[in-house]
Amino acid sequence: MKQFLTVLLAMCIPVVASAAGGGGGNLDSMEPDLGDKASLQRGAQIFTNYCMGCHSAQYQRYKRSAKDLGIPKELYEQNLIFTDARIGELMHNAMPDEQAASWFGNAPPDLTLTARVNGPDWLYSYLRAFYKDESRPLGVNNSVFENVGMPHVMVNQGGLCAEPPHFGQDPKVDPSTGEVVGDEACEEWAIEGSMDPEEFDRAMYDLTNFLVYLGEPALMDRKRIGVYVLIFIGVFFIFAYLLNREYWKDIH
Numbered sequence: 211m212k213q214f215l216t217v218l219l220a221m222c223i224p225v226v227a228s229a230a231g232g233g234g235g236n237l238d239s240m241e242p243d244l245g246d247k248a249s250l251q252r253g254a255q256i257f258t259n260y261c262m263g264c265h266s267a268q269y270q271r272y273k274r275s276a277k278d279l280g281i282p283k284e285l286y287e288q289n290l291i292f293t294d295a296r297i298g299e300l301m302h303n304a305m306p307d308e309q310a311a312s313w314f315g316n317a318p319p320d321l322t323l324t325a326r327v328n329g330p331d332w333l334y335s336y337l338r339a340f341y342k343d344e345s346r347p348l349g350v351n352n353s354v355f356e357n358v359g360m361p362h363v364m365v366n367q368g369g370l371c372a373e374p375p376h377f378g379q380d381p382k383v384d385p386s387t388g389e390v391v392g393d394e395a396c397e398e399w400a401i402e403g404s405m406d407p408e409e410f411d412r413a414m415y416d417l418t419n420f421l422v423y424l425g426e427p428a429l430m431d432r433k434r435i436g437v438y439v440l441i442f443i444g445v446f447f448i449f450a451y452l453l454n455r456e457y458w459k460d461i462h
């Protein structure tokens with residue numbers, strides 16, 4: 211009985227599994243907020259404009275994204291579908307894998323589940339980790355995913371770091387003034403982007419947020435339903451308790 215109870219208790223302890231992606235090293239942490247629809251909408255916009263040329267999200271339908279993000283179907287169709295796909299179709303793209311592999315070294319993988327595989331921290335850091343490296347075929351490298359085949363597709367917005375950006379470090383404090391200095395991932399820029407670093411970080415936050423949503427679209431529903439279930443159990447407990455008292459009241 212004791213053993214049984216121990217096992218039962220152990221089963222109640224929530225197991226938080228966080229997938230660590232390749233690359234290792236330190237990462238900036240990123241707390242997804244799937245309740246922030248505006249952020250998810252901005253993320254979807256970036257994903258469609260800058261990522262879907264190469265990557266698909268083939269386990270998700272456009273319709274589902276439109277519904278969950280609160281974007282009217284017509285608006286979504288007009289602004290966020292660039293192929294001749296209809297809103298009910300899966301988020302495929304037209305890039306042939308074999309050719310892509312010969313262009314980039316590796317074919318761009320499908321991104322529907324990338325946030326589940328790599329984790330939000332990894333993605334958020336990876337997207338901000340490109341730096342100048344003339345020894346690479348495309349002139350860029352990535353400090354989170356060494357020798358990645360993907361070009362820095364948002365170089366115009368985010369700029370290009372001159373040195374490998376570093377993540378997850380405590381901000382340095384200037385001992386003479388006590389002020390925080392050098393808390394940026396990149397200390398020196400080879401190319402300045404049109405956005406300033408905070409703005410670009412915010413954009414990459416939104417994009418990562420959207421990728422987290424793509425990995426598990428039912429998460430928002432599950433949380434909402436979970437609250438109702440807990441309320442139900444709470445109310446049910448009162449009746450069960452009263453009934454129990456009623457049954458036992460004559461037994462001493």
Ligand code: HEC
Nearest residue numbers: 260261263264314316317318319324357358359360361363
């Ligand atoms: C020009 C084509 C191209 C574009 C555009 C592009 N990528 Fe990639 N991406 C690639 C290629 C190629 C790889 C595979 C790299 C490798 O394995 O070396 C890749 C790999 C990745 C990976 C790593 C996945 C893994 O687990 O290995 C992620 C994440 C990713 N891309 C996200 C994005 C996002 C987000 C965008 C939009 C901002 C984007 N990509 C735009 C070509 C592209």
